[in-house]
Each structure stands twice: as structure tokens, then as C-alpha cells.
Amino acid sequence: MAAMQRSFMNFVSKSRNIVGVNPRPPSWNMNRNRTVDQALLLATENNVCSGVDFQVRFASLKAVRSRMRSVASISKITKAMKMVAAAKLRGVQARQESSKPFTAGLKSFLKSTFGEIEGKETSGNHLVVAVTSDRGLCGGVNSNVVREIRKLLHEDKQNQYAILLCGDKGRDGLQRLYRNLFVVTIKDVFRAPVNFTQTCVVAEEIFKQKFDSVTIFYNHFKNAISQIVTRKVIPGLDIILKHAETFDSYEFESDMDSAQTLTDLYEFQFAVQLFDALLENATSEQAARMSAMDNATRNASEMYQKLTLTYNRQRQSVITGELIEIISGAEAL
Amino acid sequence: MFSLLGRTAVSCLKQRFQVQMLKRGFADQVAQGTEKLKLSFATPTFALRKDASVDMVVFPAATGMMGVLPQHVPTVAQLKPGVVTVIEDGKEDKYFVSSGFAFVTKDRTDILAVEAVRLEDLDKEAVQRGLNECESAVNSASDEVSQAIAQIGVEVHSAMKSALES
Numbered sequence: 326m327a328a329m330q331r332s333f334m335n336f337v338s339k340s341r342n343i344v345g346v347n348p349r350p351p352s353w354n355m356n357r358n359r360t361v362d363q364a365l366l367l368a369t370e371n372n373v374c375s376g377v378d379f380q381v382r383f384a385s386l387k388a389v390r391s392r393m394r395s396v397a398s399i400s401k402i403t404k405a406m407k408m409v410a411a412a413k414l415r416g417v418q419a420r421q422e423s424s425k426p427f428t429a430g431l432k433s434f435l436k437s438t439f440g441e442i443e444g445k446e447t448s449g450n451h452l453v454v455a456v457t458s459d460r461g462l463c464g465g466v467n468s469n470v471v472r473e474i475r476k477l478l479h480e481d482k483q484n485q486y487a488i489l490l491c492g493d494k495g496r497d498g499l500q501r502l503y504r505n506l507f508v509v510t511i512k513d514v515f516r517a518p519v520n521f522t523q524t525c526v527v528a529e530e531i532f533k534q535k536f537d538s539v540t541i542f543y544n545h546f547k548n549a550i551s552q553i554v555t556r557k558v559i560p561g562l563d564i565i566l567k568h569a570e571t572f573d574s575y576e577f578e579s580d581m582d583s584a585q586t587l588t589d590l591y592e593f594q595f596a597v598q599l600f601d602a603l604l605e606n607a608t609s610e611q612a613a614r615m616s617a618m619d620n621a622t623r624n625a626s627e628m629y630q631k632l633t634l635t636y637n638r639q640r641q642s643v644i645t646g647e648l649i650e651i652i653s654g655a656e657a658l
Numbered sequence: 659m660f661s662l663l664g665r666t667a668v669s670c671l672k673q674r675f676q677v678q679m680l681k682r683g684f685a686d687q688v689a690q691g692t693e694k695l696k697l698s699f700a701t702p703t704f705a706l707r708k709d710a711s712v713d714m715v716v717f718p719a720a721t722g723m724m725g726v727l728p729q730h731v732p733t734v735a736q737l738k739p740g741v742v743t744v745i746e747d748g749k750e751d752k753y754f755v756s757s758g759f760a761f762v763t764k765d766r767t768d769i770l771a772v773e774a775v776r777l778e779d780l781d782k783e784a785v786q787r788g789l790n791e792c793e794s795a796v797n798s799a800s801d802e803v804s805q806a807i808a809q810i811g812v813e814v815h816s817a818m819k820s821a822l823e824s
Contacts, residue, residue, distance in 0.1 A: 426705035430698050430768030434734070434761045521702035521772060578719040578735035589736060593759055597770065600702060 386643065389636045393629060400625035406462070407618035414549065414611035420518060421546065421604045428601040431594055438575075439594075442560050442568045449537030450485045452508075453477070454599075456543040456606045457495035458515060464613035466544045466606070469554045471498030473542055478503060489531060491603070508534055515607050524600040528592065531599075537561045539595075543602040544609035550616065552609035557602060562591050695728045696766040699744065699753075701774050706753060709766075712746040717760055717769055718817075726762055733762040739817035741777060742769060752777040754821055756814055782822055789815035 455474055457467040474495075478486055488503060490496050490510040500507070509530055517523070531539065538560050545555040566587060579586040694711035716725045718740025726733075737758045744751045758771035792811030799805035 420703070423704045424700075424702050426698050426700035426708045427702050427770055430700055430761065430770050433763060433766070434768070437763075572734070574732055576731055576733045578721045578724060578733060580720040581736075586736065590734060590759060593770075 386636070386639050389632060389639060393632045393636060396625050396629045396632060400622050400629065403618045403621040403625060407615055407622060410611050410615035410618060414608065414615055417518065417604070417608045417611055418546075421608050424600070424604060428597055428604075431597055435594060438571050439560060439565070441571050442565060443538075443558060448484055450487065450535060452487050452489055452531070452534055452536035452539045454489045454491060454531065454539060454541045454602075455495035455499065456541065456602055457490070457492035457498075458606075458610045459493045459513060461494060462614060462617060463610050464617035466552055466609050466613045467492075467494040468498065470542045470544065471495060473554050473556065474499060475502070477540070478506075487534065487536070489534065491527065514603065515610065519600070519603045519607050521596070521600055524603060525596050527603075528596045528599055531595075532592065537564060541599065541602050543606040544613075546605050546608040546612060549612045552613055555605075557598060559595060559598060562588060565591055693728070695726065697744065697769070698766065699742065699769045699771070699774070701771050706774060707744060710744075710746070712744055714745040715767060715769070716743040716745075718742070718755070719760070724760075726760075726767055730762050730767070732764060733760075735760040735762070737769075737771065739814040741821045742771070742774070752821075754780060754818060777821060780818055780822055782819075785815055785818045785822065789819060 453474055455470055457470055461467075471494075474488070475498075486506055487508045488499060488506045489508055490499075491514050493510070493512060496507070496510055511527060511530065514523070514527065538558060541557040541559070543555060543557070544552045546552055566584060569583070569587060572587070577583065577586050579589075581589070695714065697707050697710050697712045697715055698705070699707040699710075699715070714725060714727050716723055717735070718724075718738050719735035720738050721735075723740070724733075724735060737755055737760060739756055740754070742753045742755050744753070753774045754777055755769075755771035756773040758769065760767065760769045789812065792808050792815055795808035796805060796812060799808050
């Protein structure tokens with residue numbers, strides 16, 4: 326290994342001697358720089374030939390090289406982030422798949438009962454729950470949710486809205502226009518893998534608010550490439566109790582009175598639906614981050630290739646300039 | 659020529675057969691469709707049964723143990739801590755559930771439990787220890803909320819204990 330390194334160094338110094346290139350300009354040039362700059366200014370003003378330019382090019386060589394180094398390190402970081410996001414996506418997706426029977430079990434029951442009630446009343450206080458991530462660099466998931474909420478709030482002028490934020494990125498997007506509508510912000514929802522107990526805590530926070538219906542905005546995970554903003558509307562408890570006759574086709578087995586049973590059932594189904602939304606959003610976030618970091622890595626390597634070409638061109642013109650200087654100096658003798 | 663005739667003959671036969679099947683189908687639908695119960699028994703993290711065809715399922719509703727056979731009346735049952743028994747082909751599988759809801763509809767039954775474990779996986783000593791801890795927590799509780807939480811713990815642990823003993 327050391328022998329290889331030594332022979333490589335020999336090769337480099339030999340090539341330096343052949344071509345006469347010194348990556349650092351000799352120290353006496355430093356003192357000339359100010360006068361050189363003035364001369365350059367005059368030269369460009371009078372359209373004189375660019376024999377004086379090569380010292381300016383030394384500086385831009387360094388600039389290009391430092392840019393190349395920073396782009397290379399960025400591409401390493403984004404590549405690592407992509408790997409991490411891919412690993413996390415596998416984990417969350419597995420959890421989401423295994424929780425599907427749980428969240429889907431409610432669907433037929435809900436469609437025949439809550440679905441009937443949902444269309445009946447649309448006015449009153451609405452609570453908007455914005456499910457976003459805490460950290461950025463995840464593509465369009467958060468901005469899509471924020472955009473849908475802004476559209477809803479802009480179009481619907483007659484109802485009262487309040488916003489409950491689950492995740493910091495929603496706050497960044499909505500606080501300019503709708504800061505006065507914020508009620509609660511819940512942070513670090515997605516730091517640990519989403520589980521049902523944590524969802525119940527969030528649901529309890531939601532139940533402390535007064536509302537006639539809840540609209541949950543989240544990203545539905547279709548596949549690793551496509552995540553779609555979805556809107557889930559759940560009527561409020563008061564409306565459900567008002568239309569309790571929709572549940573008459575079902576016999577209720579419970580040791581409490583019917584209003585309490587309905588309340589319990591309502592809270593349970595709300596927690597299940599919220600759990601579904603949070604899990605899907607967590608999966609969408611990882612998938613979007615993976616594809617965003619993949620694009621960033623690709624762009625960074627493209628940029629690196631272009632910079633390499635520029636650097637080589639610059640380097641060759643520096644060498645050519647020095648050669649010309651040496652040769653014309655030798656001829657003058 | 660013959661093949662064409664043959665094909666049309668067969669398709670005619672098939673259609674007539676299908677029509678007859680349909681006619682018969684309507685009459686026997688109640689009897690034939692009741693062979694098996696379609697069951698989904700799931701927790702938030704994993705599913706114990708997913709669209710499985712079983713003979714019967716017994717779960718602990720708040721009003722007592724409730725058995726569901728195919729063609730049960732549509733029901734919504736709140737679960738209390740207890741044992742869910744899934745009977746398929748004569749085999750019985752027992753699981754302990756902490757709470758949840760069961761939805762029985764015309765086509766299927768869904769049991770959504772917050773937590774479920776196989777009865778064989780419960781450890782007797784751990785259950786007894788938990789029961790003692792919760793009972794002492796009930797006595798030393800300072801406010802209503804923590805007392806309610808300790809009470810729930812006592813309920814679940816005693817249910818586990820009686821499930822293991824029976």
C-alpha cells in the first residue's frame with residue numbers, strides 16, 4: 326500500500342516537471358496580484374489580449390474545486406439519507422400492512438351508519454386536523470396537505486374552522502395566513518413508530534375541542550412512487566347522537582345506557598380512523614423522502630460531472646497559458 | 659361445421675344450466691350460505707384471523723359471553739377483558755383480549771381488540787404480581803383518574819387470572 330502510494334507520488338511529481346504546472350502560484354506572483362488586477366482591468370477595457378488572465382484563472386480553479394468537493398459531500402449525505410429512508414419505509418410499510426385488517430374491519434359498519442349521517446349536516450364548527458411530518462426533505466407530502474387545507478379554508482367562507490396540527494411542518498405552512506385558527510400543535514408524533522396507545526392520546530386532545538365535524542387531511546400511501554392527499558370527514562359526537570336512529574338495525578350488547586355506548590363506540594372508531602391516517606402518513610413520508618433524496622443524489626452527481634468538465638477545461642487553459650509564456654520568454658532571448 | 663355446432667350446443671347447454679343454477683340458487687340461498695362464518699379478528703399491530711371461514715366464535719361482550727354463529731342478527735358489542743374462542747373444524751383457539759368492539763353484520767364478523775394474546779402465552783406469576791400491584795395502587799390512589807386507571811388494571815388482571823384457572 327505504501328509502495329503504491331510512493332510510486333503514485335513519483336508519477337505526479339514527474340508529470341509536474343514535464344508540464345511545468347504548479348498548482349500554487351509562486352510567491353512572487355502574490356505581490357504582483359494588485360498590479361495584475363489593475364492591468365487586467367485596463368486590458369479588458371481596451372480589449373487587449375488575455376495573456377494576463379491566467380492568475381485570475383488560478384482563483385477560479387480553486388473555486389471550482391471547492392465547489393466540486395461540496396457537491397460530492399452533499400451527494401454522499403443524500404445517498405445515505407435515501408438508504409435510511411428506504412429501510413424505514415420497509416418497516417413502516419410492514420406495520421401498515423399488518424394493521425390493515427384492524428382498520429378495515431370498521432369500514433363496512435361505518436359506511437352503513439356514519440356514512441348515512443355524514444351527508445346530512447354540513448354547517449357549523451369544523452375542526453381540521455393537519456397530519457404532517459416534523460422533519461423536512463420529504464418531497465411534496467407536507468406542502469400538498471397544506472395546499473389542500475388552504476384551498477378548503479379559502480373556498481368555504483360560511484363555516485367556522487379551527488386547525489389542529491399534528492406535526493411541525495403544517496404549522497410552518499399555515500401560520501402566515503391562519504395563525505388565529507390554530508388550537509393545538511402536537512409535536513413528535515412520528516418520532517417513535519405509530520402505535521394505538523399514542524393515537525388514543527392524540528384522540529383525547531381532539532375530543533377536548535368542540536366541533537360538529539372533523540376533517541383529517543393526510544397522505545394516502547398508494548405505492549413507493551405515489552402518495553395522494555386524502556380527506557377523511559368524521560361527523561361530531563353531537564350529530565351522531567342526534568341521528569341515533571341510524572344504528573337501530575344493530576343490536577347493542579353493552580352494560581351501559583345507549584348514549585354512553587354510542588359515545589364509547591364513537592371514540593373507538595375515531596381512534597381507529599386516526600390510527601389509519603397517522604400510519605398512512607408516516608409511510609408516505611418515508612416513501613417521499615426516499616424518492617426526493619434519490620433525485621437529489623442524481624442531480625448532485627450530474628452537477629459533479631459538469632463541474633469536472635469545467636475544471637479540466639480550466640486546468641488545461643492554465644497549462645496552455647504558462648506554456649505560451651515560457652515559450653515566448655525563451656524566444657525573446 | 660361440426661365444431662361450430664358443437665360449440666354453440668355446449669354454450670346453450672351451459673346457459674340453460676346456469677339459469678337453472680340461478681333458480682335453484684335463490685331458493686336455497688339461506689340454507690347454503692350459512693355453512694361458515696367469515697371472521698376477521700385483529701389488533702392494531704397484527705391480525706389473528708383475516709377473512710377466515712370459521713364455524714363459531716365466542717367473545718366476552720359487556721353483557722356476558724356471546725356466541726356468534728352464521729346468520730346472527732347484526733350486533734355491535736363492546737368487549738370486556740376476557741377470552742375469545744375461535745372454533746373451526748372442531749379445533750378451539752383461545753385468546754385473551756383486553757378490550758375493543760365486535761361488529762356482527764350480515765356478511766361478516768369483525769372483532770377489533772386493542773390487545774390480544776394467546777392464552778398459552780400468559781404467565782401465571784406475572785398475572786398474580788400485576789394483580790397485587792394494581793390492588794395496592796387502588797388503595798393508595800390520590801385522585802379519581804389514577805384510581806380509575808388502577809381499577810381497570812385490577813379488572814383486566816382478575817379476568818386474566820380467571821381465564822388461566824378455567
